[in-house]
Amino acid sequence: xxxxxxxxxxxxxxxxxxxSKLLGKVLVDAxxxxxxxxxxxxxxxxxxxxxxxxxxxxxxxxxxDLGESDYILSFEKLEAARYAEYLSPRGKIIVNTQEIDPMPxxxxxxxxxxHILNELESKDVTVDAIDALSLAEKAGTAKAVNVVLLxxxxxxxxxxxxxxxxxxxxxxxxxxxVEVNLRAFDLGYSLD
Amino acid sequence: MRxxxxxxEAVARGLxxxxxxxxxxxxxxxxxxxxxFLSENRDIYTEWAPNEKVATEVAFGASLSGVRxxxxxxxxxxxxxxxxxxxxxxxxxxxxxxxxxxDDPAMHSxxxxxxxxxxxxxxxxxxxxxxxxxxxxxxxxxxxxISESFDxxxxxxxxxxIAHSQxxxxxxxxxxxxxIPYERKGEKFIMxxxxxxxxxxxxxxxxxxxxxxxxxxxLNRIEAGGKHVGVITSGTCYQYVREALGxxxxxxxxxxxxxxxxxxxxxxxxxxxxxxxxxxxDGFIEDHCRNIGVKVDGKSIFPPIGEYSQSVIAAAFGIEAxxxxxxxxxxxxxxxxxxxxxxxxxxxxxxxxNGVTVLGDIGCYxxxxxxxxxxxxxxxxxxxxxxxxxxxxxxxxxxxxxMKTACVIGDSTFVHSGMxxxxxxxxxxxxxxxxxxxxxxxxxxGHQENPTTGYNIHGDPAxxxxxxxxxxxxxxxxxxxxxxxxxxxxxxxxxxxxxxDEPSVVISRRPCVLLKRVKTDPxxxxxxxxxxxxxxxxSLGCPAISFRDGxxxxxxxxxxxxxxxxxLCPFHAIGGKEAAQ
Numbered sequence: 001x002x003x004x005x006x007x008x009x010x011x012x013x014x015x016x017x018x019x020s021k022l023l024g025k026v027l028v029d030a031x032x033x034x035x036x037x038x039x040x041x042x043x044x045x046x047x048x049x050x051x052x053x054x055x056x057x058x059x060x061x062x063x064x065d066l067g068e069s070d071y072i073l074s075f076e077k078l079e080a081a082r083y084a085e086y087l088s089p090r091g092k093i094i095v096n097t098q099e100i101d102p103m104p105x106x107x108x109x110x111x112x113x114x115h116i117l118n119e120l121e122s123k124d125v126t127v128d129a130i131d132a133l134s135l136a137e138k139a140g141t142a143k144a145v146n147v148v149l150l151x152x153x154x155x156x157x158x159x160x161x162x163x164x165x166x167x168x169x170x171x172x173x174x175x176x177x178v179e180v181n182l183r184a185f186d187l188g189y190s191l192d
Numbered sequence: 193m194r195x196x197x198x199x200x201e202a203v204a205r206g207l208x209x210x211x212x213x214x215x216x217x218x219x220x221x222x223x224x225x226x227x228x229f230l231s232e233n234r235d236i237y238t239e240w241a242p243n244e245k246v247a248t249e250v251a252f253g254a255s256l257s258g259v260r261x262x263x264x265x266x267x268x269x270x271x272x273x274x275x276x277x278x279x280x281x282x283x284x285x286x287x288x289x290x291x292x293x294x295d296d297p298a299m300h301s302x303x304x305x306x307x308x309x310x311x312x313x314x315x316x317x318x319x320x321x322x323x324x325x326x327x328x329x330x331x332x333x334x335x336x337x338i339s340e341s342f343d344x345x346x347x348x349x350x351x352x353x354i355a356h357s358q359x360x361x362x363x364x365x366x367x368x369x370x371x372i373p374y375e376r377k378g379e380k381f382i383m384x385x386x387x388x389x390x391x392x393x394x395x396x397x398x399x400x401x402x403x404x405x406x407x408x409x410x411l412n413r414i415e416a417g418g419k420h421v422g423v424i425t426s427g428t429c430y431q432y433v434r435e436a437l438g439x440x441x442x443x444x445x446x447x448x449x450x451x452x453x454x455x456x457x458x459x460x461x462x463x464x465x466x467x468x469x470x471x472x473x474d475g476f477i478e479d480h481c482r483n484i485g486v487k488v489d490g491k492s493i494f495p496p497i498g499e500y501s502q503s504v505i506a507a508a509f510g511i512e513a514x515x516x517x518x519x520x521x522x523x524x525x526x527x528x529x530x531x532x533x534x535x536x537x538x539x540x541x542x543x544x545x546n547g548v549t550v551l552g553d554i555g556c557y558x559x560x561x562x563x564x565x566x567x568x569x570x571x572x573x574x575x576x577x578x579x580x581x582x583x584x585x586x587x588x589x590x591x592x593x594x595m596k597t598a599c600v601i602g603d604s605t606f607v608h609s610g611m612x613x614x615x616x617x618x619x620x621x622x623x624x625x626x627x628x629x630x631x632x633x634x635x636x637x638g639h640q641e642n643p644t645t646g647y648n649i650h651g652d653p654a655x656x657x658x659x660x661x662x663x664x665x666x667x668x669x670x671x672x673x674x675x676x677x678x679x680x681x682x683x684x685x686x687x688x689x690x691x692x693d694e695p696s697v698v699i700s701r702r703p704c705v706l707l708k709r710v711k712t713d714p715x716x717x718x719x720x721x722x723x724x725x726x727x728x729x730x731s732l733g734c735p736a737i738s739f740r741d742g743x744x745x746x747x748x749x750x751x752x753x754x755x756x757x758x759x760l761c762p763f764h765a766i767g768g769k770e771a772a773q
Contacts, residue, residue, distance in 0.1 A: 034358070102527070104524045
């Protein structure tokens with residue numbers, strides 16, 4: 001099979017680490033060769049963060065280049081625009097509509113762009129915009145934005161059965177957070 | 193068992209399976225997790241040392257006693273450990289010894305982009321370099337075997353993409369050899385001139401033997417493919433070559449990057465029409481090829497700067513770039529910044545307000561250089577703020593100039609390399625203001641304990657350096673402790689100490705707000721009836737405060753209730769939820 005490329009992008013502190021951990025586990029358990037790459041350290045302090053996930057029969061490079069990503073899972077709207085150029089033509093970008101102001105916007109040296117979704121929709125890509133924050137709150141905690149979005153992505157990765165994801169959540173998340181994360185996953189997965 | 197692991201975890205697993213018994217390290221991105229994962233194995237000894245020199249010497253001592261030892265550090269850490277490193281080459285080892293060093297091409301979290309392979313060449317010791325997590329595990333075990341059979345410390349080089357990328361590994365069993373008995377061998381381990389002169393020929397002979405080993409070791413392998421181009425590569429670049437060029441080229445994949453083979457490279461070169469060396473940073477393998485008379489292309493077509501990727505390699509071979517979406521709108525940058533509730537913020541705000549020239553150091557507080565605080569004038573290396581400040585002040589004084597100056601250094605960095613600079617200030621009576629940003633943790637690398645926190649690597653109670661007593665013992669008479677959340681007290685202390693005509697230390701003490709042991713206050717909010725839109729609170733650069741619809745707004749999922757903005761607001765518009773209602 002052709003290697004599938006997924007990027008998870010967002011703002012340091014939004015929980016992309018758990019999302020990539022669950023994604024990696026599910027794919028390895030499904031028998032694929034998998035590589036996941038992310039950068040720890042200074043970039044995590046509220047900066048823009050990106051994780052590359054690649055799976056297939058045999059994966060060489062751990063990173064994804066411009067125009068190579070089949071899916072982008074964006075935890076924040078501005079970050080969707082920042083990384084959209086990594087999307088392959090006809091790729092799919094799942095966007096959390098939440099806005100988090102970066103420092104240049106906070107201090108008034110830049111403006112948060114207002115037409116990000118319109119611009120993305122005008123391209124030859126599929127845009128799936130969801131309000132993951134509200135869904136996470138509905139599930140029980142704003143912190144579950146990551147798992148709502150993972151659920152949304154899981155819907156697109158039809159080769160992996162739904163039960164594998166639920167099993168990964170059960171085995172990777174602390175027992176007291178399992179229920180809320182299962183609800184969050186389902187809200188993302190089942191959304192029309 | 194098949195498991196997805198970052199390179200660092202796989203190195204840790206390999207060292208553990210290979211029988212490591214003592215590990216001493218100083219944290220440094222991207223190397224930190226090796227030691228953190230090792231510390232989960234309670235059947236071995238692991239510790240955080242004050243710096244990489246100490247850590248390397250601890251590993252040396254453990255090796256001398258006859259057990260396998262390791263130390264792990266980032267590339268600039270090896271500069272600190274260079275002193276023991278070069279003479280360790282002469283002594284060799286008793287138990288096997290591995291020194292892991294993680295380079296950071298593209299400087300994701302570093303102050304320079306140095307290539308640590310030069311250390312292996314300069315110190316005349318072997319260096320291994322894995323290309324994925326499976327090799328991290330296998331090579332780490334192999335490193336102990338090489339160390340003991342060639343009587344040498346072994347350098348183990350990673351880069352950010354290997355250290356922090358996950359790939360699949362198969363786990364094995366731990367095989368810990370019995371300790372090698374300790375025998376007193378002065379001629380091998382007492383490196384004074386008479387003995388060292390006898391050891392130097394051994395070092396040269398060992399290098400010859402290691403070169404012969406490199407010719408036939410499975411660490412280096414030829415993967416035959418197309419004959420037009422042969423690529424010599426190692427580390428993460430090997431994966432990019434495979435991704436971009438597939439089997440179009442033949443590959444000489446080097447797992448041992450020093451010493452480099454001679455005959456193997458010549459044989460490989462003879463089997464292809466053109467040889468290209470693909471390596472990030474310096475033309476290290478390329479230089480070697482030239483030295484042995486093999487014609488190659490390398491840095492003439494690839495940059496000596498930053499990370500590579502499959503598209504960098506594809507472009508150099510004339511492969512067309514992939515089509516992609518173009519975004520025309522400008523996207524505001526999202527640089528890293530100090531967290532909401534960061535105790536450093538109050539100190540930096542105060543320094544900026546007082547117009548102080550500030551020599552900075554290495555840690556989270558380097559982010560104080562970012563606007564809007566923009567409170568730093570320099571950052572060089574661990575500890576340089578303290579000694580640099582003394583030199584700056586001498587330079588001013590010698591030429592009759594006056595400025596308000598200070599330096600800032602975190603607790604962990606202070607113990608790492610700031611104490612010696614402080615001794616210089618005390619000893620030479622420098623009227624310098626040293627501000628220790630004591631947040632009670634090694635922050636930037638992700639919360640490691642250090643000798644000032646009172647806890648060891650496992651989080652168990654441990655020795656704790658009393659910073660005030662330490663400064664007193666060095667001869668400081670002016671030592672102040674302030675809470676950086678208290679802007680008024682911080683301002684008063686800094687103003688007074690700037691006026692002092694003798695050495696002075698201000699300890700700005702408040703634990704990192706992200707520590708689990710720190711309880712935060714409920715979020716604050718802005719009373720829009722009182723807010724006059726002066727934007728003074730925005731000058732703190734707090735990510736929890738933004739400006740919407742004509743007044744300041746506090747994000748209550750980010751706010752930790754530290755109150756620094758409330759203390760700053762001239763109109764008392766910021767307070768607890770109930771105050772605002």
